[in-house]
Amino acid sequence: MNAPANLQMDEKKKRLRQRNWAVALALVAFVAIVYAITIVKMQGGA
Amino acid sequence: MAEQQIGIANEAPAATAVGVGASVGDFIALLKPRVMSLVVFSGFAGLYVAPGHIHPVIAAVAVLCIAVAAGASGAINMWYDRDIDAIMSRTRGRPIPRGVITPEQALTFGLVLSLFSVMLMDIAVNTTAAALLAFTIFFYVVIYTMWLKRSTPQNIVIGGASGAFPPMIGWAAVTGDVSLASIALFLIIFMWTPPHFWALSLYREGDYAKAGVPMMPVVAGQRSTKLQMLVYTLILCPLTLAPVYLGVAGWVYGAASIALNLGFVGHALRVLRSDDLRYAKRMFGFSLLYLFAHFLMLCVDRAPGILSVLS
Numbered sequence: 464m465n466a467p468a469n470l471q472m473d474e475k476k477k478r479l480r481q482r483n484w485a486v487a488l489a490l491v492a493f494v495a496i497v498y499a500i501t502i503v504k505m506q507g508g509a
Numbered sequence: 510m511a512e513q514q515i516g517i518a519n520e521a522p523a524a525t526a527v528g529v530g531a532s533v534g535d536f537i538a539l540l541k542p543r544v545m546s547l548v549v550f551s552g553f554a555g556l557y558v559a560p561g562h563i564h565p566v567i568a569a570v571a572v573l574c575i576a577v578a579a580g581a582s583g584a585i586n587m588w589y590d591r592d593i594d595a596i597m598s599r600t601r602g603r604p605i606p607r608g609v610i611t612p613e614q615a616l617t618f619g620l621v622l623s624l625f626s627v628m629l630m631d632i633a634v635n636t637t638a639a640a641l642l643a644f645t646i647f648f649y650v651v652i653y654t655m656w657l658k659r660s661t662p663q664n665i666v667i668g669g670a671s672g673a674f675p676p677m678i679g680w681a682a683v684t685g686d687v688s689l690a691s692i693a694l695f696l697i698i699f700m701w702t703p704p705h706f707w708a709l710s711l712y713r714e715g716d717y718a719k720a721g722v723p724m725m726p727v728v729a730g731q732r733s734t735k736l737q738m739l740v741y742t743l744i745l746c747p748l749t750l751a752p753v754y755l756g757v758a759g760w761v762y763g764a765a766s767i768a769l770n771l772g773f774v775g776h777a778l779r780v781l782r783s784d785d786l787r788y789a790k791r792m793f794g795f796s797l798l799y800l801f802a803h804f805l806m807l808c809v810d811r812a813p814g815i816l817s818v819l820s
Contacts, residue, residue: 475529485533493625496570500633503566 531614535604539587539615540580540622547801548579548675554804555676555694558757558811559683570633571682575675578626578642582649582671584619588612589654593720599713630682638681645674659721662728669702670695676804693751697803700745704738704777705796711735711780711789735781738792742777746770749803762803762810769799 552575556568563571587594587605591612594600604610623646631639653668661667673695680691710717710724711731717724725734749766752758776792 471529478530478532481533482531482536485536496573496629496633499566500570503564 531604531609535609536618538604539584539610539618541583541586542580544583545576545579547797548672549576550801551694551698551804552576552675552679554807555679555691556682557679557808558752559680559691561683563683567633568682570629571638571679574626574630574634574638574642575678577622578630578646579675581619581622581626582646584615584622585646585650586654588616588619589650590658591615593659593722596720597713597716599716634682635685637685637687638678641674641678641681641687645671645678648674659723662723662725664723665706666703669699669706672702673698690752690755690757693748693755693757696748696751697745698800700741700748701796701800703741704745704773705793705800707734707738708780708789708793708796712786712793731784735777739774739777739781742773746774752807758807758810762806765806766803769802773799 549572553572556563556571587603590600591605594603595606600606605612605615623643627639627643627646630642649668649671653664653671657664657668676694676698677687677691680694681687684691707725710726711734714724714726714731718727725737729737749770750763753760753763753766772795773792776788776795780788780792
């Protein structure tokens with residue numbers, strides 16, 4: 464593979480990794496939100 | 510949600526990005542973050558001024574759901590409008606016309622976020638707010654984007670309703686109902702949308718004509734559009750004072766509203782009298798400040814302790 468193709472492959476991998484991290488963070492945030500809602504509801508706060 | 514400020518942030522076509530996949534930023538661009546900011550703020554204001562109590566965590570979730578639903582609607586809008594987005598210079602740099610996100614990815618992203626935001630609103634907040642949120646997404650995607658936008662110059666007049674729902678949703682998140690006061694907040698944004706959006710379309714007329722979108726200046730001409738902008742602005746003025754009559758706001762909001770209305774009418778008159786499109790551009794900028802300031806003053810008026818500091 465030539466240099467530009469390698470660079471493109473690196474960029475592709477980098478973007479894929481970033482997207483995976485974003486999905487992971489979104490899932491963790493969703494779990495945290497549902498947990499917080501559950502605690503508030505159980506305490507009768509809403 | 511109405512397309513206030515759309516596309517401005519998407520002006521950097523990245524040819525090199527094609528073939529290496531979408532970045533996280535491309536997916537964020539699908540959510541039209543600039544449009545989202547005003548939607549979120551007006552939704553928050555509706556929630557803040559509503560009578561009653563809501564737990565801060567539930568309030569934060571309600572605002573988050575409004576934000577995500579607004580973004581999801583934007584993503585579905587970009588999926589449907591990809592053909593005309595590729596033609597207009599203002600929207601050419603969006604992720605789908607650039608080829609970094611496929612239409613199917615955008616549609617899936619929008620549908621999943623829509624579903625999650627409505628479900629979470631129902632579970633965490635209440636069914637009224639969730640139903641209004643679902644209706645807002647439906648109105649923006651189906652009524653505005655798929656039906657009205659390409660078929661009538663009244664597209665943004667009727668379609669503007671979708672951008673006007675957020676304060677009503679915020680209100681419903683606290684009270685669980687729809688009241689006269691929340692309808693007044695809805696009407697403020699509803700009547701504000703035509704002069705706001707037509708100011709933009711006056712100086713972007715060529716773009717809309719090229720894409721075949723029947724915006725008012727394209728169909729009825731500049732003179733008629735400017736006249737209608739003034740009429741809507743004059744109807745809007747007394748409506749913005751409705752929160753004072755209804756006891757939602759006091760003199761701080763009322764005084765600010767009168768000053769802002771004088772400025773808005775002044776802009777509309779200047780646009781009507783001149784052929785210089787710079788005035789339309791200025792009116793567009795002022796319209797954003799106008800709406801933001803109204804909802805900010807509503808919050809300030811209701812903030813505990815603020816009035817005692819001022820008096």
